[in-house]
Amino acid sequence: MEAEAIGALTDRIGPDFQSVVDAVLERGKVGGRLVFTGIGKSADVARKTVATLNSTGTPSAFLHAADALHGDLGLVSDSDIVVAVSKSGATAELVQLMPLLQARGVFLVAMVGQVDSPVARGAQCVLDVSVGQEACPHNLAPTTSSATQLAMGDALAMALMTARGFGPEDFARFHPGGSLGRRLLLRLGDLLNEHQYAYLGPDTALQDVLPALSAGRVGAVAVLQGGQPDGALLGIITDGDLRRALDRPAAEWADLTAAALLNETPQYLPPDASAATALDLLESKRMSQIVIRHEDGRFMGFVHLHQLMDAGLR
Numbered sequence: 001m002e003a004e005a006i007g008a009l010t011d012r013i014g015p016d017f018q019s020v021v022d023a024v025l026e027r028g029k030v031g032g033r034l035v036f037t038g039i040g041k042s043a044d045v046a047r048k049t050v051a052t053l054n055s056t057g058t059p060s061a062f063l064h065a066a067d068a069l070h071g072d073l074g075l076v077s078d079s080d081i082v083v084a085v086s087k088s089g090a091t092a093e094l095v096q097l098m099p100l101l102q103a104r105g106v107f108l109v110a111m112v113g114q115v116d117s118p119v120a121r122g123a124q125c126v127l128d129v130s131v132g133q134e135a136c137p138h139n140l141a142p143t144t145s146s147a148t149q150l151a152m153g154d155a156l157a158m159a160l161m162t163a164r165g166f167g168p169e170d171f172a173r174f175h176p177g178g179s180l181g182r183r184l185l186l187r188l189g190d191l192l193n194e195h196q197y198a199y200l201g202p203d204t205a206l207q208d209v210l211p212a213l214s215a216g217r218v219g220a221v222a223v224l225q226g227g228q229p230d231g232a233l234l235g236i237i238t239d240g241d242l243r244r245a246l247d248r249p250a251a252e253w254a255d256l257t258a259a260a261l262l263n264e265t266p267q268y269l270p271p272d273a274s275a276a277t278a279l280d281l282l283e284s285k286r287m288s289q290i291v292i293r294h295e296d297g298r299f300m301g302f303v304h305l306h307q308l309m310d311a312g313l314r
Contacts, residue, residue, distance in 0.1 A: 032079035049153030089117025098122035189271030201227020202259035235262035
């Protein structure tokens with residue numbers, strides 16, 4: 001029942017919905033917000049919708065309809081848009097609230113289950129969230145009705161998000177904490193440290209490669225031209241490259257140098273690349289580390305898979 005009711009909302013995204021989006025964008029230019037109000041389960045839906053709107057770039061607030069009648073109406077400014085959420089459209093507190101807001105010229109929106117109701121008649125725009133029946137076996141507990149309210153609120157938030165051109169970078173600024181924020185904000189350069197700047201020259205003997213690998217703590221070492229920090233990156237040597245070298249006859253070991261062991265085409269990313277991008281790359285390639293290389297070709301260090309996992313990107 002809930003799925004069918006949500007699907008039926010598609011045909012109700014019409015002129016009134018567009019008018020609400022336009023009004024929010026226009027009044028937002030002068031500091032107007034979206035203020036949602038309701039009672040009971042409708043109030044719970046309103047709170048969640050306000051949270052979604054705020055996180056996607058539309059300043060919003062929640063006002064409990066009962067509290068509004070006892071002093072909290074001061075939260076609403078004349079430039080705000082008030083969305084009254086109600087299944088019946090006849091909730092007593094909302095019916096009392098509407099004329100008070102009308103007298104101030106506040107733009108009113110009714111998100112109701114009865115389009116011919118007191119709350120709907122008092123609003124400039126009506127968002128129809130009517131349902132045939134609740135999923136409750138007694139057709140009493142708000143289930144289907146609250147699901148459609150929630151879906152309509154999400155649709156409004158997404159329409160406004162799109163209209164504002166709100167992108168991933170904006171989303172990251174509003175979600176700096178948790179794994180979501182880290183995936184959006186953390187860059188590879190943030191994870192570099194001096195221990196990961198491990199390098200040697202192409203003429204380095206095999207016996208000296210192992211200590212260099214261990215010093216880097218990432219299972220790899222860079223091979224730089226002339227063995228100098230500002231030398232061109234010739235390739236890298238990993239633990240696997242060293243094991244493959246030791247599979248050769250022992251008599252050849254003494255003549256092996258870093259130049260004979262290196263991988264000339266390692267995977268690399270710039271320091272401003274997303275750490276989440278690096279994690280996805282390493283997992284898809286089944287690799288343990290990624291080379292960080294400046295756009296001018298300079299080697300900057302390594303970032304290990306464990307660092308990316310420890311950063312809480314999952």
